[in-house]
Amino acid sequence: MSTFGEWSLETLRGRAEARAKASADPALADTKNLSLETLRTLVHELQVHQIELEMQNDELRTTQAKLDAARSRYFDLYDLAPVGYCTVNAQGLILETNFTAATLMDTVRSNLVNQPVSRFIVKADQDSYYRCRKVLFDGGSPQECELQMVKRSGGQFWVHLRMSVVEDATGATVQRIVINDISERKRLDDMLKTQNQELQVARALADKASQAKSDFLSNMTHELRSPLNAILGFAQLMEMGSPPPSPSQQSSIRQILRAGWYLLDLVGEILDFTAIEAGTLALSLHPMPLDEVLLDCQAMMEPQAQKRNISMHFSPLAQPLWVLADQMRLKQVIVNLLSNAIKYNRIGGSLDVGLSRQADKRLRISVRDTGEGLSADKLAQLFQPFNRLGRESATEEGTGIGLAVSKRLVELMGGSIGADSTVGTGSVFWIDLDLVEPP
Numbered sequence: 164m165s166t167f168g169e170w171s172l173e174t175l176r177g178r179a180e181a182r183a184k185a186s187a188d189p190a191l192a193d194t195k196n197l198s199l200e201t202l203r204t205l206v207h208e209l210q211v212h213q214i215e216l217e218m219q220n221d222e223l224r225t226t227q228a229k230l231d232a233a234r235s236r237y238f239d240l241y242d243l244a245p246v247g248y249c250t251v252n253a254q255g256l257i258l259e260t261n262f263t264a265a266t267l268m269d270t271v272r273s274n275l276v277n278q279p280v281s282r283f284i285v286k287a288d289q290d291s292y293y294r295c296r297k298v299l300f301d302g303g304s305p306q307e308c309e310l311q312m313v314k315r316s317g318g319q320f321w322v323h324l325r326m327s328v329v330e331d332a333t334g335a336t337v338q339r340i341v342i343n344d345i346s347e348r349k350r351l352d353d354m355l356k357t358q359n360q361e362l363q364v365a366r367a368l369a370d371k372a373s374q375a376k377s378d379f380l381s382n383m384t385h386e387l388r389s390p391l392n393a394i395l396g397f398a399q400l401m402e403m404g405s406p407p408p409s410p411s412q413q414s415s416i417r418q419i420l421r422a423g424w425y426l427l428d429l430v431g432e433i434l435d436f437t438a439i440e441a442g443t444l445a446l447s448l449h450p451m452p453l454d455e456v457l458l459d460c461q462a463m464m465e466p467q468a469q470k471r472n473i474s475m476h477f478s479p480l481a482q483p484l485w486v487l488a489d490q491m492r493l494k495q496v497i498v499n500l501l502s503n504a505i506k507y508n509r510i511g512g513s514l515d516v517g518l519s520r521q522a523d524k525r526l527r528i529s530v531r532d533t534g535e536g537l538s539a540d541k542l543a544q545l546f547q548p549f550n551r552l553g554r555e556s557a558t559e560e561g562t563g564i565g566l567a568v569s570k571r572l573v574e575l576m577g578g579s580i581g582a583d584s585t586v587g588t589g590s591v592f593w594i595d596l597d598l599v600e601p602p
Contacts, residue, residue: 247342252335255279255296264342267322269314280340285311285319292324299326299338309345321349377437387430395423432564435495436548439571446489446575450599453484453526456494457516464501473508475501477516484518486526486596488576493596496569496580497528500592503565504532508589521595525578529593537584545582546570569594 241248247264249257257275265272268283281289288310295308305327311319325341398419401408408416438444461477468475486493504514512533519527537545541552548567573580573594584590 246344247340249275249280249340249342250331251280251338251340253300253337255281258337267314267320267342267344268312269316269318274315283312285313287311295324295326296338299328300336303328312342320344320346373440377441388427391423391427391430395420395427398423429564432568435568435572436564439568439575444575446492446572448487448489448576450485450602451488451490451493452601453486453518453528454480456490456497460494460497460501461516463498464505467502468505468514471505471508472511473505474513475516476513478518480518483601484526485599485601487599488578488596489572492572492576496572496594497530499565499569500530500594504530504534504590504592508532508534512589520598524598525595526598527593527595529591531589531591533589536586536588536590537582538586542582542584546580 242262244261244263247267248261249264250259252258257278257280260272260275262272265275268275275283281292284292291308291310295306299306305325307323307325309321309323312322313319321344323343323345325343327339328336329339331337398416402413402416402420407413435444457477461475465475501514501516508514514533515531517529517531519529521527537552544550544552546566547563549563552563570580573596576596578594578596580592580594582590582592
């Protein structure tokens with residue numbers, strides 16, 4: 164830098180002397196004839212010019228020092244950058260490189276300069292580099308590619324190259340390459356790909372096992388239904404036989420019928436559950452009047468409520484309300500909620516069915532009972548299939564599958580289902596369905 168600065172000062176001094184000779188006044192060449200006052204003036208002007216020159220020299224030295232510091236900072240940043248930099252000529256030879264690039268190659272810079280870039284690229288990826296380079300020189304827009312490079316020790320590593328083309332100080336076209344080590348990212352990508360493949364295999368096995376389970380349950384329940392119907396039919400014939408059965412026989416027949424109807428309901432629920440799990444359950448969604456469904460459900464559940472001395476209250480409809488649902492499946496869901504509200508209610512309790520409009524044009528049907536209520540941990544397990552929430556040894560019949568089937572049916576109808584409960588006070592189960600205009 165100092166040599167360049169001294170050369171600049173000498174050049175400026177030579178130019179100044181040449182300009183002075185060219186503009187010299189012939190009248191001042193003969194100093195013998197000059198007066199004392201003129202000489203004093205000339206000396207004063209020379210002193211002023213000398214001071215100006217010294218000030219300019221100080222400014223030049225200060226500027227040169229700043230330039231040297233800036234160049235030093237630039238080279239520090241260039242050398243210690245977290246990515247590698249290379250300058251390559253049109254023939255593909257490395258002209259300049261930073262310290263990071265040499266470190267990535269596990270060598271020193273002197274071993275990289277004047278070497279072809281292709282020497283440090285895995286042979287299988289050299290075509291990718293040359294294609295990218297050709298597009299760069301043909302179009303001039305920056306290009307990017309990912310390939311593997313080779314270290315001096317022979318090890319390979321993945322890099323992301325970003326290439327651009329510029330002109331150097333002499334006007335020659337050169338290629339600038341930014342080298343970013345992406346070996347860790349590639350390793351994680353390969354690991355993620357392997358895990359995804361393992362998950363796909365595991366999912367396929369799980370789907371196969373689930374399908375086998377669904378097929379088994381479906382076949383089993385179909386096989387159970389026929390003998391159950393026969394048992395119920397003969398039990399009913401015995402109940403109506405002539406002569407009529409004795410009191411002890413009637414008690415036995417009633418137990419047969421009770422158990423038979425319970426098993427038949429269980430078979431139906433399992434069939435629904437397996438069909439839903441297998442995705443084969445078809446629903447017919449259409450606008451339907453809600454009042455008709457509620458009246459049918461009330462009539463169906465009234466005898467069961469009377470046996471336990473439970474009063475049922477249905478909110479009257481101020482105007483006809485239509486919802487989008489499958490009529491048979493909606494009845495199935497509401498009957499299940501009403502049956503649970505009666506079964507797990509206290510003797511002489513009450514049951515209230517309410518309606519309320521929700522946001523987004525939805526209607527909530529809520530069933531409130533006065534039973535024991537559920538704790539928070541039991542609420543979290545409420546819609547799990549075959550989970551009776553610790554009531555396995557209770558006197559109430561049940562399998563814990565009804566709510567699971569109801570939840571899936573409501574979701575298939577585009578609705579949602581949930582519950583709130585307070586221990587010692589009771590529970591409220593609700594379903595939300597889309598309100599629609601009557602056809």
